[in-house]
Amino acid sequence: MAKDLKPKTTILDAKQMGRIIRRMAGEIVERNRDLPELLLVGIRTRGVPLAEAIAAEIERMEGVKVEVGILDITLYRDDLSTIAAQPVVKGTRLPRPIDGIALVLCDDVLYTGRTVRAALDELTDFGRPKSVQLAVLIDRGHRELPIQADFIGKKVPTSQSEVIEVAFESTDGTEQVRILELGPQAG
Amino acid sequence: MTPTTLRWTRKDLLGIAELSAAEIELLLDTAESFREVGERPIKKVPTLRGKTVLNLFFEASTRTRSSFEIAEKRLSADNINFSTSGSALEKGETLVDTALNLQAMAPDLVVIRHGAPGVPHMLAKRIKAGVINAGDGAHEHPTQALLDAYTIRRHKGKLAGLRVAIVGDIEHSRVVRSNIHLLTKMGAQVVVGGPRTLMPPAIEKMGVEVAYTLADAIRDADVVMMLRVQLERQGRMAFPSVREYFQLFGLTTERLKGAKDDVIIMHPGPMNRGVEIASEVADGPYSVILEQVTHGVSVRMAVLYLLSGVHEEP
Numbered sequence: 001m002a003k004d005l006k007p008k009t010t011i012l013d014a015k016q017m018g019r020i021i022r023r024m025a026g027e028i029v030e031r032n033r034d035l036p037e038l039l040l041v042g043i044r045t046r047g048v049p050l051a052e053a054i055a056a057e058i059e060r061m062e063g064v065k066v067e068v069g070i071l072d073i074t075l076y077r078d079d080l081s082t083i084a085a086q087p088v089v090k091g092t093r094l095p096r097p098i099d100g101i102a103l104v105l106c107d108d109v110l111y112t113g114r115t116v117r118a119a120l121d122e123l124t125d126f127g128r129p130k131s132v133q134l135a136v137l138i139d140r141g142h143r144e145l146p147i148q149a150d151f152i153g154k155k156v157p158t159s160q161s162e163v164i165e166v167a168f169e170s171t172d173g174t175e176q177v178r179i180l181e182l183g184p185q186a187g
Numbered sequence: 188m189t190p191t192t193l194r195w196t197r198k199d200l201l202g203i204a205e206l207s208a209a210e211i212e213l214l215l216d217t218a219e220s221f222r223e224v225g226e227r228p229i230k231k232v233p234t235l236r237g238k239t240v241l242n243l244f245f246e247a248s249t250r251t252r253s254s255f256e257i258a259e260k261r262l263s264a265d266n267i268n269f270s271t272s273g274s275a276l277e278k279g280e281t282l283v284d285t286a287l288n289l290q291a292m293a294p295d296l297v298v299i300r301h302g303a304p305g306v307p308h309m310l311a312k313r314i315k316a317g318v319i320n321a322g323d324g325a326h327e328h329p330t331q332a333l334l335d336a337y338t339i340r341r342h343k344g345k346l347a348g349l350r351v352a353i354v355g356d357i358e359h360s361r362v363v364r365s366n367i368h369l370l371t372k373m374g375a376q377v378v379v380g381g382p383r384t385l386m387p388p389a390i391e392k393m394g395v396e397v398a399y400t401l402a403d404a405i406r407d408a409d410v411v412m413m414l415r416v417q418l419e420r421q422g423r424m425a426f427p428s429v430r431e432y433f434q435l436f437g438l439t440t441e442r443l444k445g446a447k448d449d450v451i452i453m454h455p456g457p458m459n460r461g462v463e464i465a466s467e468v469a470d471g472p473y474s475v476i477l478e479q480v481t482h483g484v485s486v487r488m489a490v491l492y493l494l495s496g497v498h499e500e501p
Binding site (some may be wrong): 072075076080081083084085086088089090091092093097121122125126127 | 194195196213216217219220221223224227228229231232233234237492493495496497
């Protein structure tokens, strides 16, 4: 990540992000009748503010408070033996048992699908949910595993030399989605 | 919520002396994340799947060894235990040869306890695997100091500025040495207390205060750590009798009054009730002795996790 990254384009500003999240919240409500039972689970780091934003929208629309959990998939990664030093573990926090409930995993970007694979493995160790759906703000393609999202904010065709950077107010102090590009020497 | 940017780069954990405050903080923060794993319905994560850990205990140990074993299993590592009795060392093999033979089995990590100081360091130089010192003579016991610090931090929210009294057999304790290194690096004030016969010369050069009575040692303490009186040393005339030791240095509720109101009492175990600590204190409201044992597993998981990510340059 320390590579030379240059901003290329801003694909979503704060207003557009808000509109998209509102639409995603609506779709989630449509598909899940039993809202008080529903659990939104954000994957660290930026799946968490996404899950919180969706929960806030659902509360505004339906007057129902949907709980938000946090999943840290670090201990379930499939590349731990190949990367140089261990990533920092920040921990998982699920507010209640997940057996038999409907659960929506939230992440900012869907790319190779490996993060979602790790998240599914971790959830299995916590229990057996009735269903697991996937909500992502950006689907950028290039899947390496057979995984697809149920709720997509925006599909963005990218090349593999590009990086999608999602910023949320709570984690980054601003709200936008940008495409960054690796410098000419890198790669 | 500032993310820790520091990355762990040491192959081995041999002592606290060589660690920086930032490294200690990273270890403690990582342990905090692993605590949650111990509270899950399935207390196991696949992180060290396929890694082999050798536990070499050349000295008796129940707590530390079980703690490491549980930590290894919760991380899905495969572990193999060697103990001193029946080992090749007893049959005349040198330690270096034992090390080379172990290396030939290609373990990823080796946990070692040995009665002679420096053995883990020697091993670390000779084998590719990461080496974790689980106690070497009276030198260091880094994971004990880390779990002590972790326990203190959970109760007090910090280490800096606290007054920590460590009382008992200071001379023969590796726990003391590791704790002094750690606590002083993190900005705590350390007082060591005990009979003169069990106080090593020039201990104050490690940056601690020295007290020769229990009352002086624990005055205004935020934390009181009692050490086991190594009864086997009594033959060396370090103190006249167990009863006298208790009368002078045994921690009772009455004597604890000199410490701060929210003091916590710690003990690395095994405890001798009625020698260095009265049961009323060991089982009392200020005691966090069993919590230390629980946190030991989280801390050792953190150490195993961080060391396992360090690969030697090809």
